[in-house]
Amino acid sequence: MKTHRSDPFLLTPGPLTTSATVKAAMQRDWGSWDDEFNAMTAEMCRRLLGHANATGSHVCVPIQGSGTFAVEAALGSLIDPALTTLVLVNGAYGKRLVSLLERMRRPYEVLDTGDAAPPSPATVTERLQADPSIGYVALIHCETSSGILNPLEAIAEEVAAQERELIVDSMSAFGGLPVDAQRTPFLALISSANKCFEGVPGFGFVIVRRDALEAAEGRCHSLSLDLHDQWRYLQRTGQWRYTPPTHVVAAFLQALDEHDAEGGVKARLARYTRNRECLVTGMRRRGFITLLEDRWLSPIITTFLSPAHSAFDFARFYAELKASGFIIYPGKLTEMESFRIGSIGHLDVAVMERLLNAVDEALAAMGVDDCRPAA
Numbered sequence: 001m002k003t004h005r006s007d008p009f010l011l012t013p014g015p016l017t018t019s020a021t022v023k024a025a026m027q028r029d030w031g032s033w034d035d036e037f038n039a040m041t042a043e044m045c046r047r048l049l050g051h052a053n054a055t056g057s058h059v060c061v062p063i064q065g066s067g068t069f070a071v072e073a074a075l076g077s078l079i080d081p082a083l084t085t086l087v088l089v090n091g092a093y094g095k096r097l098v099s100l101l102e103r104m105r106r107p108y109e110v111l112d113t114g115d116a117a118p119p120s121p122a123t124v125t126e127r128l129q130a131d132p133s134i135g136y137v138a139l140i141h142c143e144t145s146s147g148i149l150n151p152l153e154a155i156a157e158e159v160a161a162q163e164r165e166l167i168v169d170s171m172s173a174f175g176g177l178p179v180d181a182q183r184t185p186f187l188a189l190i191s192s193a194n195k196c197f198e199g200v201p202g203f204g205f206v207i208v209r210r211d212a213l214e215a216a217e218g219r220c221h222s223l224s225l226d227l228h229d230q231w232r233y234l235q236r237t238g239q240w241r242y243t244p245p246t247h248v249v250a251a252f253l254q255a256l257d258e259h260d261a262e263g264g265v266k267a268r269l270a271r272y273t274r275n276r277e278c279l280v281t282g283m284r285r286r287g288f289i290t291l292l293e294d295r296w297l298s299p300i301i302t303t304f305l306s307p308a309h310s311a312f313d314f315a316r317f318y319a320e321l322k323a324s325g326f327i328i329y330p331g332k333l334t335e336m337e338s339f340r341i342g343s344i345g346h347l348d349v350a351v352m353e354r355l356l357n358a359v360d361e362a363l364a365a366m367g368v369d370d371c372r373p374a375a
């Protein structure tokens with residue numbers, strides 16, 4: 001896989017490496033009021049609903065901004081302020097949900113399982129049975145700060161059995177991991193353009209149950225993030241309420257075509273899994289340790305513990321890898337020194353092997369000959 005010019009590969013959780021053809025799709029200017037652009041928006045929403053098997057039951061509403069804007073729009077528009085939200089936290093993105101609810105002054109409770117363990121469905125059930133004021137459960141599908149893949153299907157089943165509503169931040173998973181709204185009940189699922197569909201950054205979107213969105217009129221604390229208003233305006237005019245990221249939408253449609261051509265979610269998941277396996281096997285062979293046990297590793301991003309060796313310096317490691325054409329990501333753990341390497345984006349195993357060679361060179365340049373973390 002070749003990228004544009006000699007851009008570095010982004011081994012990050014987004015924005016990520018995109019194909020030259022996705023970037024090239026941005027070479028035209030579109031009028032935001034124009035029929036052609038409106039048709040592009042409609043096609044995009046239709047196809048995203050198809051990817052979640054949510055046609056009919058749900059609608060797809062795009063919203064300008066980064067992924068967090070879409071999460072804020074969903075929480076602010078869909079949550080009844082009289083009900084409590086149980087937030088399942090095991091990393092920074094779960095904590096961000098808490099910050100958003102705090103800002104909006106919506107009641108919440110937290111079930112925090114630390115950086116390296118998923119929430120247990122049985123515990124969620126206990127909490128829901130013990131507290132009738134809880135109306136919603138909010139879950140991060142893949143917690144990108146550690147790479148942990150949370151058990152969406154099992155949690156969704158429990159939440160539905162307890163007759164509560166589930167809100168899923170599937171930002172870093174949708175498009176790369178299967179989602180089926182008919183088998184995995186959810187009120188809303190949130191993702192963005194620049195993750196597993198491999199588009200460029202500029203908007204997020206919410207796949208939301210139609211009946212719930214219809215009931216959300218006038219609830220949002222924010223004008224620009226009001227999902228109900230955005231949806232009604234789109235329905236009425238075919239247009240986004242305020243200036244849309246036109247080039248980003250054009251690039252996203254190209255990215256959707258490339259997703260289909262590759263073989264859809266199944267093929268993409270297989271490629272990301274091969275990338276992850278090559279990365280993790282290669283890093284372990286060099287003595288690195290992953291934060292997570294194998295059963296919680298996601299095909300999206302992997303956290304490695306930093307070597308305890310006195311010559312290891314993350315800033316230097318980063319710079320060496322960047323000079324070789326690879327951008328990695330700092331860790332986001334509270335307790336341990338770590339760094340992250342993503343396996344998503346327009347990359348394959350050949351890229352991962354080149355990265356592993358670059359890791360060898362970086363370690364040699366620093367004089368690190370032992371990659372084990374502190375005991």
Ligand SMILES: *Cc1c(COP(=O)(O)O)cnc(C)c1O
Pocket residue numbers: 013014066067068069093140141142143144169170171172192
């Ligand atoms: C990327 C991501 C987000 C959104 O982050 P932005 O920086 O606002 O795009 C939210 N949740 C998860 C799990 C993510 O991976």
